[in-house]
Amino acid sequence: MKPRTPLDAQGIDLKLLRLLDALHASQSVTRTAERLGLSQPTISIGLARLRKMLDDPLFVRTPEGMQATPRTQALMPAVRQVLDGMDLLASVTAQFDAGSSERRFRIFMTDASHVTLMPRLFAHVRALAPGVKLEAATLGPDMAQALQSGEADLALGLIPTLDRGFYQQALFDQDWVCLCNADHPRIGEKFHLKHYLAEAHVGIVSGTGAQLLESALQTLGKPRRVQLALPGFLGLPGILSTSDLVATLPRHIGETLAQAAGLRVLPCPVAIEGFNVKQYWHTRYHQDPANRWLRAVCAELFLNKRR
CATH class of the missing domain: 1.10.10.10 (Winged helix-like DNA-binding domain superfamily/Winged helix DNA-binding domain)
Structure with missing residues (x-):
């Protein structure tokens, strides 16, 4: 041989x-x-x-x-x-000259972040570094390997699986709100738990946030009536605008969708655990100038801010 x-x-x-x-x-x-x-x-x-x-x-x-x-x-x-x-x-x-760079940054993020974070991030990056390109990647089982190898640069959201071998920085806190049609026929000024349980709901069934919501409902011992389940937030504004369903979702995406679609924001009567939206990066790239630049931009835009 x-x-x-x-x-x-x-x-x-x-x-x-x-x-x-x-x-x-x-x-x-x-x-x-x-x-x-x-x-x-x-x-x-x-x-x-x-x-x-x-x-x-x-x-x-x-x-x-x-x-x-x-x-x-x-x-x-x-x-x-x-x-x-x-x-x-x-x-x-090494230095990273953002103004002359044509680098592509790949960032893992949720579909909610496509609506709430990406518009501000892209506008800011384009103003500072017009040659830099951004790519949003879907959260999945390959995240850790992609961040370790350099195939991706950053992850944004609530991602408990990115622990060993990763740095993380908390950007802002999230609590929960409910959304409904601005002309909902049964919801008045007060929106208590009995009203919440009486209504039909549209549920977002994916993501760590959805798990926090389901855990809170299990603890309460009074399940809500989910009449429509969605994998993400894409169709939510149109559905709420044309129905009497109620949605429960994190405040940042809730207030953003409500403002864009003329929906009503309600206090959430269920005690759901809040969470931090964070940015995550692999230890291999902790000192990398380009990665440090991108993290600094995210911190400048989102640290302790929702707007």
Whole structure:
């Protein structure tokens, strides 16, 4: 059996190591090219060089994407150690010139944040750094790996799963409100628990916030009557504007939707646990100048502010 070729530290450069790391994280030549700012043929050429150097396929195409071979999996801890060390050395003197940068930042956020946070963030970034691009990514099980690899830069929201290996900064507190049609036929000046339980509701069934709401209702022991369930906030204004349903949701998105759609904001009569909206980033990028710039922008816009 032919012995494996050892990794030749003199024959492999940092660009190829970063390519290997990005491919391992994204499992896609296309996403790797976008992340590194290179063409797909350049990524393919680099991968071919690595395969020749290491005498291994390194990645195999599958229906789920480019899957790493055992050789690649064995190499990755050493590759990341080298890249972490170089990033640390570079951060000592590196600067991020936002005004001239054309970097793309990828940020995990909820659909509520698309409505409440992204408009202000994009407007601010575009004014300061017109060449910088923003991409909103959906929260999911790949978040931690994407933030660790650098495929994504930041996460915004309430995300308890991002704990070990991550920094976090609380930006603002959230409590809860209810929304309804401004001309609701049965809700007057007072809106107590008995009124809440008597009405039909539209429920947002995904996210950590929804879990807090359901936990509060279970503790109360008096379930609400959910007549319509939605996976997110996208259709909520139109539904409330054309029905007599009631929605329970965090204050920031509630007040934003109410103002945009002419809905009525009611005090929530259920004691639901409040929470912090935070920004999260991986320890690998704690000193990275570009990441620090983005975090500073988010803190300037949202720290202890809802508007």
